[in-house]
Amino acid sequence: MIELPEATVIARQMSAELAGRRIAEGNRGNSTHKFAFCSGTPEEYEAILKGAVVGEAKGHGSAILVPIEPDHVLVLGGGGESILYHHSTRTFPKKTHLMLRFERDTYLTVTVQGWGNVLLLPQATAGSHRHVAAEKIAPLSDGFTWEYFRGLFEALDEGSSKSIKGFLISEPGVWGIGNGCLQDILYQAKIHPKRRVVDIAEDEQRTLYDAIVDTLSQMVELGGRESERDLYGNRGRYVRILDSKTQSRPCPECGTPIEKTQYLGGAVYFCPSCQAQ
Numbered sequence: 001m002i003e004l005p006e007a008t009v010i011a012r013q014m015s016a017e018l019a020g021r022r023i024a025e026g027n028r029g030n031s032t033h034k035f036a037f038c039s040g041t042p043e044e045y046e047a048i049l050k051g052a053v054v055g056e057a058k059g060h061g062s063a064i065l066v067p068i069e070p071d072h073v074l075v076l077g078g079g080g081e082s083i084l085y086h087h088s089t090r091t092f093p094k095k096t097h098l099m100l101r102f103e104r105d106t107y108l109t110v111t112v113q114g115w116g117n118v119l120l121l122p123q124a125t126a127g128s129h130r131h132v133a134a135e136k137i138a139p140l141s142d143g144f145t146w147e148y149f150r151g152l153f154e155a156l157d158e159g160s161s162k163s164i165k166g167f168l169i170s171e172p173g174v175w176g177i178g179n180g181c182l183q184d185i186l187y188q189a190k191i192h193p194k195r196r197v198v199d200i201a202e203d204e205q206r207t208l209y210d211a212i213v214d215t216l217s218q219m220v221e222l223g224g225r226e227s228e229r230d231l232y233g234n235r236g237r238y239v240r241i242l243d244s245k246t247q248s249r250p251c252p253e254c255g256t257p258i259e260k261t262q263y264l265g266g267a268v269y270f271c272p273s274c275q276a277q
């Protein structure tokens with residue numbers, strides 16, 4: 001799943017490789033998929049893409065926004081999109097849900113695993129789409145300050161039963177963090193995923209803020225997480241501290257076996273000693 005680190009890395013690569021390139025032809029790929037979210041018919045995609053020019057791609061949270069000039073934007077990311085650049089059709093994946101052929105015959109393909117976005121939206125209204133949410137402030141952007149983050153806690157009802165996992169990854173949440181990045185962030189902050197947000201003291205909030213910024217920065221610097229691939233099919237180099245492979249293994253800090261439990265629609269991993277509930 002593409003989360004903020006991968007969206008940032010892939011957007012940078014797309015920008016460097018594709019900005020200014022003209023699309024000779026483009027379409028919705030060779031396969032359909034109920035959960036490959038599109039915003040128009042195959043004919044509309046072909047008409048918009050043909051002859052359009054790619055602008056500077058940008059990451060916004062877990063979304064990748066690619067201007068398709070003059071007046072559209074391609075929205076990828078946030079789900080299980082495999083986004084690949086090709087010098088030949090020979091390296092195409094078997095199934096594609098978006099295909100762009102550029103002049104001088106290089107290609108971009110997008111294949112959606114699970115669910116994901118291949119939206120082609122008018123630039124004028126794209127920002128209000130719920131998978132774009134232009135008004136949200138994502139970590140590593142200028143607006144994501146300690147004051148902003150502290151404000152999210154202050155806005156919460158005193159009697160709220162929301163857990164820190166729910167607080168970070170669901171509405172309004174921290175834009176761009178999903179279940180994949182969450183585990184190491186909470187581990188670094190020494191906070192159990194099920195702890196109630198209202199019980200988290202201000203010094204812990206600050207530690208959590210630093211853990212979000214530090215962990216995501218490291219993931220970006222290392223080209224994304226090891227479980228994910230970039231525009232060229234290369235795996236990221238960030239090896240997660242907590243994931244399915246580390247269950248029952250000793251915590252790197254204290255040696256207690258790492259535990260796993262299903263919680264809020266996904267597995268959470270934690271050290272029961274470092275991250276007491």
Ligand SMILES: [Zn+2]
Binds near residue numbers: 271272
């Ligand atoms: Zn531990």
